[in-house]
Amino acid sequence: VTDIAIDHMGFVWIATQDGLNRFDGKDFITFPGNFDDITTPTSNQLGKIICGENNKLWLITRGGKLESLDLFTQLGSVHKKIRNQLLNNVSCVYQDSNHLFIGTQQEGLYIFGKQPAHLKKLSTAVPNTLLSNEIKSVFKDSRQQYWVLTSDGVTRLSADLRAAKSFLHNESETIRASAIAEDETQSLWLGSFGNGLFLKDKDSETFRRFKGFEHMSFPDTLVIETLLADKEGRIWVGTFSDGLYVIDKKKSVIHHLLADKNDPFSLGYDDVLCIRQDSRGGIWIGTDGGGVSYYDNRLSSFETFSADNLPANIAIEQVRAITTDQENNTWIGTAINGLTVLGKHPAEIGNYKKIGALLTDRNGDIWVGTQENGLDILDGRTRKPIKKMLPGQTIWAMLEEGNGSVWVATRQQGLYKVDKQYGELEHFDEHSNPAIAENNVRTMAFTRDSLLYIGFDKKGIQLLDTKKKQLVPVSKNIPSIFNGSVLIRSMYYTPAVLWIGTFGSGLLAMETSNGKITAITEKQGLRNNTIYGIQPDGLGSIWLSTNKGLCRLRIPSAPEMINRADMFAFTIEDGLQSNEFNTGAHYRSPDGRLFFGGIKGLTVFDPSKLSRREQPLPVVITQVLTDNQPLHTDT
Incomplete structure (x- = not known):
């Protein structure tokens, strides 16, 4: 790539040895042309693209040939002469509203004014102007002064192009200027x-x-x-x-x-x-x-941990669970390589192979929910085991309530309430009294300490009054929205709306006052209908992890505004670990950072410092078709 220019419409033009390319942010269009690419430690001869006046793109092609391209008609022209002045071996072009500067490799600088008779040539033959006829660049500063870079220093011209002063020219050292x-x-x-x-x-x-x-x-x-x-x-x-x-x-x-x-x-x-x-x-x-x-x-707003930037002995592919400890270390559970701690001293913990959930309790101890190996509690400081419970079970989610007890959602074994000191306190399954809808519990969300939403793998949602031990079905409207069952993967509660992430059915917003459910899917602008995780940012938005990146959704001020909720997507191009994330791998730390894990590692960011610019992109019409045929017009 010998040069890049960005025109007033936002198109990016790229010059290469093989042609001229226009990029619109999505697609490339190639135009004919060849550009010099000669570089040495003492000089260069490069093809150039310069945005000029009147929708013109100036091109310096192979051999120093001067050409131009009309940005509207896309018609090109070759300029062997301008106003009868023969131009050989052109090296640079600069144009403003009053002048056109054309620098050459051996013949100095030509300056064309607005009027046909206004032509000025500067070279070593003109006293007190240039010190070399090899012109590298022309630049206009904020004081309206022109700077001419040559193979022997740099010359400053006044705004009226009369006064000249040279810099970096002395007999002891030749300064070959290249850029300014x-x-x-x-x-x-x-x-x-x-x-x-x-x-x-x-x-x-x-x-x-x-x-x-x-x-x-x-x-x-x-x-x-x-x-x-x-x-x-x-x-x-x-x-x-x-x-x-x-x-x-x-x-x-x-x-x-x-x-x-x-x-x-x-x-x-x-x-x-x-x-x-x-x-x-x-x-x-x-x-x-x-x-x-x-x-x-x-891109620097997102920090990514993966095999590309971690020691070879630390593997965090297929992240399934995340938490942080009181020393600000990050604990990562994976589906393949067990449990890893990232911090000042990264390390793998224990002999775990498959992790399903992680939780840091109010005392700083780490709860490790495994796949098919039960629940372990580790001392958060020493990282040594304190207690082991629920042997042989697969843990999908954990949630701590106000009194320090922890609710544990499992695969095939229902829901447990456990205590670090006393062990299992309560157990709810399909055969308990009261009986839950199914034994595969995917996710949970507290409304307040005594009311717990339970999200099942395939059978909707129930609300459990943990004090009265009463269950209420709250998701009877969900199956009526779609054909077949809805697979729930995540939930987040706000006083007005329970947000429900599904596998393939998008994001469901259930109004807690009346049970009305609104579906937000790809048809409404969601990038992907699989929502693995829902995490609030504390700034009025929730973040959704999907198979096509992250989506930030601004929580509407009223439930009736849900269909018009503002959404913004982020992908691997923004610096994410990949576009594909995993169920359960989402977390918000006490300092407000958000963590999302996926198939290639972990993405971490502070949403309050996210610097993505969200101004609308310019719209440019590049072609009009009538009856599927291009419409050609002069305007």
């Missing part, structure tokens, strides 16, 4: 071929070599291909063979990013030829061999 950027403080950053990075502060009249910060140096021999000053005040430095540097002046920190074949989220290649920022803050990075890398700071 202006940050939010009006300081200028200048990159070079082999001489590193230079900085000119706002009120200074000299460029000084940037050597880094007090405790973090910056190499002064880098071959810099491209620069970007982003909207956050950081400077992105793309280099020849040394990857990408990101300079954060506010924090006095320098990040060095390199390609890593073992990290799918690393830089694509260590030769970085161009860097651009789109209107939403995303950074597009063109590399010489690794395609385009894309960075968006919303």
Whole structure:
């Protein structure tokens, strides 16, 4: 990728040796064209894309040929001459509302004004203008001054293009300028071929070599291909063979990013030829061999733990249960590799193989519900067993009530109320009095300490008065909504609505006052109809884990607004462990972080710090069909 440009409509244009590509966020369209890709430690000759005036895209194609593309008609033109001026070996183009600048590889700089007669040429033949005829770039700063980068320093032109002053030119050292950027403080950053990075502060009249910060140096021999000053005040430095540097002046920190074949989220290649920022803050990075890398700071809002970033002896695929202890360690139960603790000292715990549920009680002890091996209680500090109960059983869910007792939902054995000290206190199954609907209990939700919603695998929901020992069916309306049984996987209670996650039937919202049920499915905008987990964020939303990522649903102010609830989706492209999550693998820690586990690991984030930008995307009409045939028009 030799260059990237983003036009006023939001399309991303990408130049490669094999052609010109337009990306609309979903699909690519390829246009004919070939672009130079020549890089050395002392110079480069790269194809370029420049967004010009009047819906025009300027292209510098192979051999320094100047072309243009009309963004509306998509018709291209070759420009051997402009106003009878022959153009050879074009190296750069810059256009503003008043002038068109065309730099060449050997003949200096041409400046075309609005009027046909307005043509100015700057070269070494014109006294007190340029020090070299090899033009690398033209840049206009916020003070309306023009900067011309050459193979022998940089020249500043005034707004009227008359006064000129040269910088970084001396007999002892030749500075071959390569790229320039202006940050939010009006300081200028200048990159070079082999001489590193230079900085000119706002009120200074000299460029000084940037050597880094007090405790973090910056190499002064880098071959810099491209620069970007982003909207956050950081400077992105793309280099020849040394990857990408990101300079954060506010924090006095320098990040060095390199390609890593073992990290799918690393830089694509260590030769970085161009860097651009789109209107939403995303950074597009063109590399010489690794395609385009894309960075968006919303991706860093999600922290992922998987085989890609954990020691080889720590395996957390197929996460089934999550909790945290009083020392802020994260306990992860999996369906394959047992129980793991992530923290200062990651470790596997005990000889567990299959975990179904985890819970941290009010005293800090860890309850470990296994698959086919019962319930263990571990000391949260020493991680040693305290008590073992319900041998041979599979635990699907656990919920602590106000007095410290824990309700345990099982497969095929019904519902238990247990106490850490006294063991089993109560047992409810199909044959107890009162009898529950079925012995496969998937999930539970308290309304208040004495009222417990019980979600069954296939037979709906019952409400248990834990003091009076009375059961009330509350889900008689559920089967009437769908053909066949509804498989319940998760529940979350709010005073007005009980939210019910199902396997394949979407999200059900049951009004607690009258039992009315509203279904939210893919037809209403849900990304997927399988809801493995429901977790509140404490900010007025619930988060749903599915087979197609996470969905945040804003809880409506009134039940009658449920059908119009605001939903927003997040996928693996946003930094999730994968798009597929698992039943039971969801948790909210005391500090407000949300945890969701899936087939490839664990995703953790603080919803209050989630920085996803939710402004509406621009809509661009690219084609109109009449009778399934393209409509061609001049307007």
